[in-house]
Amino acid sequence: MSTPRLDRLVIVGASLAGLRAAQSARKAGFEGELTLVGDERHMPYTRPPLSKDLLAGSQTVADTALRLAKLEAGWRLGQPAAKLDRTAHQLTLADGTTLPYDRLILATGCRARQWRGPGAELDGVHTLRTVEDALALKSALTPGTRLVIVGAGFIGCEVAASARKLGLEVTVVDIAPHPMLPLGAELGARCAALHERHGVQLRCGVGIEAILGTDRAEAVALSDGGELAADAVLLALGAEPNVEWLAGSGIEIGAGVVCDATLTSTVDADVLAAGDLAAWPQALADGQPMRIEHWTVAAEHGTAAGRNALLAPEERLPHTQPPYFWSDQFDCKIQSVGLPMLADRLEIVDEEPDTGRLIATGERHGRLVAAVAFNHARRLMDYRTQLAESVGAAR
Amino acid sequence: MKVHVDMNLCQSHGECAIVAPDVFHLGDDDVLVWHDDVPEDRRAAVEEAVNACPMAAISIEDE
């Protein structure tokens, strides 16, 4: 069998997963032409500080830059990929230029989910995904301002914490019965208590109907008939994958770009995917493909995809590390490993009520699928190792 | 090779301890401990730890 040509590796999406893929391909000895295409104008940066240190003012934009080390690559920034033609092995960018590839890594990630209800277009209504979003939000976070956050997921909760630190009045609204929904009711109640202790007003089990105001947002109308006065509104409704540009390419799209365990597209061995965009089989969920939006997953995926892209399909290694996630809210570092949202039983195995430290495990059909820690990093590590071993994860 | 961790940045994620357990580990108090003088043959593992650290806290200082 002749080896197919591998002179040109193209990576679409120049953020965490894309950068790690490029670094890993170089490290694995790729000497051909390496191009990263990104629709943001910036060199790769890290997003977690956007809801935490950057908002709170303890980090600057420059601090969010990801280190490139000595990466040799071509950068096409400020320019989205618009079309993929797999037969011609070619990408078309929005300005019409074409880019041929031998292997392609898709890492276009996610964007903030939009809400299209009345008032969504008003000034003072924010979402948070990019550094521009973060700077716009930051400029609205002046002491005494009333901020209403819609969505009590991790971004909503983190921004609530940052905004309280800055002296804002903060209300968080969510249709769900408790914040941090994937963590289950018991841990969700602990998160609710944490936020209330720090002066966040929580309105759970209620949705929003409209954002009211003439030019600027002035209030949020709730589904229970109530109204919350607001100077600024953050819609933190989760994220959706950037897959639309792949329409017509024949790439299988499910929750995201559907891949096998080696992160190879189910329909094309020359195309791989990584990070927030990729849906890949979860060893902890009987191989069901899922998309996971965690920093560490994107970094690990990038590394694995960059390496695998250089290999023949049968030589590629599966990515089986259980997903790891963290979130910082006030003085609490929440960490989780595995898939807590799949647990049918979440049990708190250790808790220090004075300090708020705790560790919980999640089981599904009697099998360990997750562990969650509040300020308990060392203990979480043990579960991380245990879960990795249970699915035979190799690094 | 010298390994440096900026403890103002480190938040005990333990990524480094998973990638290179012989170099980094989390103590019982959740505080990272590490060897700052690491044999050259562990460079690849430490470089992997540099990339795995969410806080970009780790750096390698070549003498």
Ligand SMILES: Cc1cc2nc3c(=O)[nH]c(=O)nc-3n(C[C@H](O)[C@H](O)[C@H](O)COP(=O)(O)OP(=O)(O)OC[C@H]3O[C@@H](n4cnc5c(N)ncnc54)[C@H](O)[C@@H]3O)c2cc1C
């Ligand atoms: C505010 C915030 C806080 C977070 N905090 C945490 C945290 O504490 N812990 C944690 O585990 N995770 C956190 N995350 C999640 C983490 O940042 C993501 O999992 C990670 O960014 C995913 O990286 P990625 O490279 O897959 O995708 P992304 O970072 O989404 O990057 C995708 C890139 O592709 C670009 N792109 C999109 N379409 C195209 C196109 N057609 N052509 C070219 N380029 C395109 C996008 O503009 C973007 O630059 C946070 C996310 C946000 C937004």
Ligand code: SF4
């Ligand atoms: S990975 Fe980074 S943040 Fe985590 S323990 Fe190691 S140095 Fe600290």
